[in-house]
Amino acid sequence: SVEKMTTFWRYFDAAEVLQTLFYKIPVMGMQMRYIENRSHVMSTQFNDGVIHMSTLYCTVRGVLESVPRHDPLYP
Numbered sequence: 001s002v003e004k005m006t007t008f009w010r011y012f013d014a015a016e017v018l019q020t021l022f023y024k025i026p027v028m029g030m031q032m033r034y035i036e037n038r039s040h041v042m043s044t045q046f047n048d049g050v051i052h053m054s055t056l057y058c059t060v061r062g063v064l065e066s067v068p069r070h071d072p073l074y075p
Helices: 002-009 014-024 054-065
Strands: 033-036 042-046 049-052
Touching: none
Parallel strands: none
Antiparallel strands: 033 042, 042 049
């Protein structure tokens, strides 16, 4: 649920969350390698092509920015 996700996000620093999502989590048995091009659009590079991840990136950024940085529950 949205409430549970908000509670989850608030315990992590934004940079740490993004780094974990974009560099550390293997997906479908593959370690995806993310690159940021000159237009600052996040994309993931597979063996035979590049899939743009701007939608995911903007969604994650939007969720993180919606969490108050000085929240009482923020460690």
